[in-house]
Amino acid sequence: MEYPELSENRAFRIKELKRFFYPDTVAVIGATANPKKNGYSIMYNLKNFFEGRAVPVNPNYKELFGSPCYADVGDIPHEVDLAIVIVPAEKVFAVLRQCKESGIGSVLIESAGFAEAGTYGTALQKQIKDYASENDIRIWGPNCTGIVNTDNMLVTPFIYMPELKDNLGKAVGNVAIVAQSGMMAAGFMAQVLQSGYFGVSKACTIGNKVDIDEADIVNYLAIDENTRVITMYLESISSGRDFMASIRAAMKTKPVIMLKSGRTPDAKRAASSHTASLAGDSDIIDGFINQTGVIRVDDFIELVRTGMVFEKHPEPFKCATSTGREIAVVTVSGAAGVVACDILNSKGLNIAKFESRTKEALKRVFPPWMEPLNPVDTWPSIELHGVSETFLKCMRAVMPDPNVDGVLMMPFTANTDFHFPYDEISELVNEYDKPVVSWVFGDVRKFPEYFDNFGKRGICCFEEMKHCVDALNAYLSYSAFRRSTDSV
């Protein structure tokens, strides 16, 4: 993968980030046997999950978690790839110097009490920032929980996560998540890992960003083989130009979904008191970010839902038409079709005009009196052919249409024997390379079966029609963006 738009410095840093994600040996400076302290949780998580070696550092212990404990990183007899720092803020600078003297060039600082905590913390932060910059040390943080890498089970957060013991394996997947700082990042990350919204490749909280920033992370995730989708929640952008270049580069191979708040006047005011960001800058950066084709969302749950949507299908679809936004609606209920038109239109998606071949095909399914229109109302045909047969025939009629970019499919689940042509519809998606998203209503006891059967075939289903339309919109927007950049 090439990064024509990245500066030489940024391109170079990508290699350095690998030491954070794939260390062999990690030193935990501030490890402790006191389970109330963060240094305990970090050691606990590493000892229980990490496939590499975790070495505790604390002058008060000879041994911790069954391993020899060292007074100073310099005493560790192995090469250390990554130092995790969890000592009080005022002691971090001294630790950083010890790391430098011991030849450790990658330091993850989880300690809080820096710029987020007032004037004194800001001074401490400047001190470590300057030192790292002068000595070419890569720093991740401070004020963050760091990394969860499900590829080597590196789990650095100071959140005590015993529940992951049986579940981390299940959390493995191809969606990366990046969150900036504070309570939200830590709590949200724990919620994502615990809930199984999607399978996670790498989860990162990046904190105060004295050195490594969101642009570095995106650059790294762009080349990470385990990551096919990138979801981000950001409060501020460190370097607008570099970040834009990173997003553009990443979007060439994988979708990037972003929750970046601070759009309205009240939100800007709140953001400026929260992160000391400047509203004016934020407006300009926002405008630039939108040009990168990134998929924007407004809410945390919308962020994970959109991650789930792309997890099911990370590749762009074909885009049959010039707008790339023409939808066929195949519905068991004419009324639901009307509601769908309202929602599709409100999100800038159009109701496709079928070509004559499609209309002929639909006429062969419909009773004679019925006109072949879009939305395709399947009910009168279901009385003739049954649900499964009718939906399959209608889907086979509309999917090949060159005026159709995607399909919103809306059947109902009957309370008697419910069969649906899951395989055949999934084959249509692959054959014509167009997204199908499904809303469903009726017997709720059948919903899990329906959702699972389509979910494992890469087709999204939602109980809320708006979520279906959001998914189609996300797929088609990303596909159109990829079409525009791939052809450049």
Next chain:
Amino acid sequence: MEYPELSENRAFRIKELKRFFYPDTVAVIGATANPKKNGYSIMYNLKNFFEGRAVPVNPNYKELFGSPCYADVGDIPHEVDLAIVIVPAEKVFAVLRQCKESGIGSVLIESAGFAEAGTYGTALQKQIKDYASENDIRIWGPNCTGIVNTDNMLVTPFIYMPELKDNLGKAVGNVAIVAQSGMMAAGFMAQVLQSGYFGVSKACTIGNKVDIDEADIVNYLAIDENTRVITMYLESISSGRDFMASIRAAMKTKPVIMLKSGRTPDAKRAASSHTASLAGDSDIIDGFINQTGVIRVDDFIELVRTGMVFEKHPEPFKCATSTGREIAVVTVSGAAGVVACDILNSKGLNIAKFESRTKEALKRVFPPWMEPLNPVDTWPSIELHGVSETFLKCMRAVMPDPNVDGVLMMPFTANTDFHFPYDEISELVNEYDKPVVSWVFGDVRKFPEYFDNFGKRGICCFEEMKHCVDALNAYLSYSAFRRSTDSV
């Protein structure tokens, strides 16, 4: 209750509707022993649920469901309050004449095959409409499933619902739901009854509306003591003027929530082919409806979610400010506060400016360096006082503020012992008569406990922040409407 705006005729019809909802004896014309037919399901449902008497009518049987079966309604030796008709469309007119001759003035026609099914059906429909009008018979339908009244367990739908046997009792509540016709209405109604989104008072599908229409139903539900909230899904409006008067009258005592599709050009086109409604009329009626203060929604699940919101608190709140739209945000995460501002502003809600007394109260909770702003960032205080104490103190500071109309409360659930001041916060809602809605994040295993504890105290909680803001918006919009009409 008075209806100053209703025409004399409409006001009179309210009394007549009672026979549909509260019959003592129901005749089922078209009852059958064949479980594949709708006439079987209707009898099954009535026999298993209805507290009154259900009498089968079908010349082919002497007995059905353990009751004597009559060849003609005229043969029934009891007074019949309601006739349910489920014979083929072309036989309905003859049945209607028999009803008239037997002195039955209330007829629910569930049979399909009328205006929704082409020219012949339209002619059949006109015939029964004219007959009913000339003979002053009240007709409900045709092409509908009728009524579920959880007060007397009248269950008329032709959907076979054995699963309700153990569950109908649990479905009892104070929310009425009205849906127009077809697949959607029948399936959606079954989904609502089955899912327990909210407790149902009366569920009605009204079909082709040859006589009784949505205005009649709203008028009836407005005076129904078991109904405190009305949710409606409509495709077309029969009489715009009467319907507006009905909504206005109903909104004086209970919130009315409406999904009425057909707003965008594509949706209007789809609606006109689906219900033969005229787009131009729809625009005019839509405009009028919005003036009634009715709460509009865009999606089926949004309709039930909004029903759930008002089920928790059907009465209007106080509205402290002149806008009635000033929100205090009390959050464990500054970042979540910024996101909340964006979403609140995008829905036309403002971030309240606290009066000085509130600021002083917050200063007593906050660490000394922290400014008392809205959103109220509780995190630094939690480190001093703990989650429960901090949230309670902050809520007690903001709830009395005369510049605050409602509160968005956003704590996190910790993975250790989680306590929250459920009772105390619920008391604040009652004392200050302002809505509190909660978003929550963190340990998902604690969510059910949190949701249940607030839910049973009448406070809505959602995992999606937008849903919280929608709930606040719905509460405050309805409260402002009630303030404007109550003071007239």
